[in-house]
Amino acid sequence: MSARRKLHIGMSLAPTWLSGDAWRRPDSNIEGLFSSDFYLDIARRSEAAHLDFVFCPDTLFLRTEVLEKGPGFSSLDPTMLLASIARETSRVGLLTTISTTFLPPYVVARQLQSLHWLSNGRAGWNIVTALAGHENFGLSAMPSAEERYERAAEFTEVVRLLWQSYPEEALMMDRANGRFADAALVRPIDHSGSHLKVKGPLNLPTYARAPIPLIQAGASPEGRNFAASVADAVFASTPDREAAIDLRRDLRRRAEGHGRSPDAINLMPGLSLYLAESRAEAFELFAETHTRADKARAFATIREMTGLDLSDWPLECKVTTAELPPPPEHPRSRTHADLLRRLIERDSPTVEELLWRPEVIGSAHWQVIGTIDDAFEAIRDWVEAGAIDGFIAVPGGSVSSLRLVFEALVPRLAEAGLFRTSYSGTTFADHLGE
Template sequence: MTNPRQPHQPRQLSLNAFLHDTGHHEASWRHPESSAERAHDIEFYVEQAQKAEAAKLDGVFFADIPGLWAATPYRPTAHLEPITRLSAMAARTEKIGLIATASTTFHEPYNLARLFSSLDIISGGRAGWNIVTTQSEAVARNFSLATMPDPAERYARAQEFIDVVTKLWDSWEDDAVLADRDSGRYFDPDKVHAINHVGRFFQVEGALAAPRSPQGRPVYVQAGSSNEGRAFAARNAEAIFTAHQTLGDAQAFYDDIKSRAARFGRDPGHVKILPGISPFLGDTEQEAKELQQYFNELTVPAYGIGQLESLAGISLGHLELDERVPVELFAGSGDVLDNNRSRLQVVANIVERDRPTLRQLLHRLAGGRGHNVVAGTPLQVADIITEWFENGAADGFNVMPPLYPQLLDAFTAGVVPILQERGLFRTEYAGSTLRDHYGLPRPDSLYAATAAATTA
């Protein structure tokens, strides 16, 4: 087991580029300099990954649901499948981590284990799996389901799913492949294990049809902040993507997850908390704010209202755009039962704290869907990242540029050098795998550990 971070080394930020077609602002595609015509061009995404790698970022990340994100003509909604996309990008990059979203509700463990194992092998150990359970009723109807299972059922399936893929990824021990021409044996059959899993949701014999990958297992990433999601993340995740608007909220989440992980007997340092940040950057703060306002003026209110109504399960048709949003519309949002409700709590907090008009609320959500949108100079954005990192709110960030490639370029050229000068971010990669970048150990095979204990 290896861990590139030595005890005497200072703690370092982790930074991912969250790739999202033309950018994270919902109106980014309408910007006159957007790459809207390249939303399905693999070269466009290769270019962004290469830029992120040149800046020594930890990884690139794709969110995904197996269906249209929204049945609306107001923004790009059809996306390439992320594992396929990252496999193509792996051939054109060398060090950058490659993180794809895949649902435990709409995959089978054996197929998904093969896909991610292949990505990890192809990339030389750079794969990460963002584990989601999916909650869209529209997606359920794509998979012959009349309705989605409830959150408790989805997370029960997810836990068994991850147990199965873990055993599959470990089913070949690291030294199982012999390639011994003299004896005629390609592998040692004593080191390739049928997993013989029989559970509530899955019956899987195994072993996996691939040897153990460079990282042992892809990095386990999770993005749920619901009650079930937090428990699942604390038990399983090695990196957690989350959304917070304030330092205090982020600190409370950080403390909660780290404490839960410790109760599961895990090292809290091996659970990376990575909030989203969507920066509008300018040479002056005023310039950055004017850029943000320009983007907001490109939004289509009907789209934002539809998204918010879907999230909240309420009608907003009776409100004028410049009317204050009543706090009582979001009553009960604090009962965080699923991920929709947890994101809704972020919205409810904005309404209660800032008392925005409907137009102002739509603009607040247009840039990052509840993630922290900031507008300022590179120094101001670097100060925010530093404050959260040094005050128990984040181990790093998912960087969500409002416009690709321009505002990714602005971030890597302006913010990253400041973080490097402060000694908070690498100037060169210390290793070649995503686990190396995150400072995570390479896990031993469950079966190798069992064999070692038996012979001890």
């Protein structure tokens, strides 16, 4: 990262700070989970801190097996939620997640372009190929990752063509001559490919003042290649610095291979932050959050991702490469399966250590458990090592962890010249382009 470029920072609107047992704290405001005010407060704080964007991940299925203990994947539709936030904010980017596996591209192109108009150029699309949920869309099985990425590439191309099919300059609104639009400039896309058939044009003009940034999540070779061809940023799981350095280098190289500038693609890992005044308090927060963590589920996760059943192993026993069976052919996410395998190959952790690792209990995100100083130093270290272009904050453990990000960590990064002190543009693309 060049000395003059600032970090890009996004804030999760998925209430990660209420995960584990944290939602049971008196100040969690869990009752507000399905109200827009709950999220609006965070979006306003994000804007006051000049963050690049707020971010909603999404799935299209409910994890009933975890619902007794916490919200699981219960959530509002992210694009509708962000539309309600659009009216109440004016600068912060609004990053929604929409899968390319289940929905028709015409609907997706229209939803995103609508959010872009409603927010005056602040919509962004986190493109995912999804982890599960095929039963909700009439599919008998989840398509393979390869097939999902093939469809994702075609889907994204169709969405972009639809966005161009009704250019804003076609709008005339010429009262005197009674011409609303120059219809000759509005063209069908006549797309017919291996996965999709769409005629177009879209029934909504393009908001031409700024493009809609594309963000991608999924780091298998196909995922990286897809991201390198179109994405402005990658939302990544990189539990350690070397994983981030390798991924960033690889994405930049692949972007060049697609004829793009390596600086066109920003690596933004999730950063799980358990923050408190002292390290001891932060570790307590982390432990409290995970005390009721379901061991059976952690063992099931390890089995699904590595093929290894550790449920009757003594906790102090080391897990080494020699124990690893060949990787399962179709894990839900190859990114997460590869990261867990990598951890075992590199560190030979004990079973007990594995059960607390972000690769098993979290989403394999980079994790800081400590003080503001600890978080600041970790971020500075990763920046100086060329590991990141920014991060997406996923605060953990409590509402106070979330507050400390806004009230102490981001101001500290700004003071050190690592982050902006004011917005210079008004659109999401402006912020990412700085």
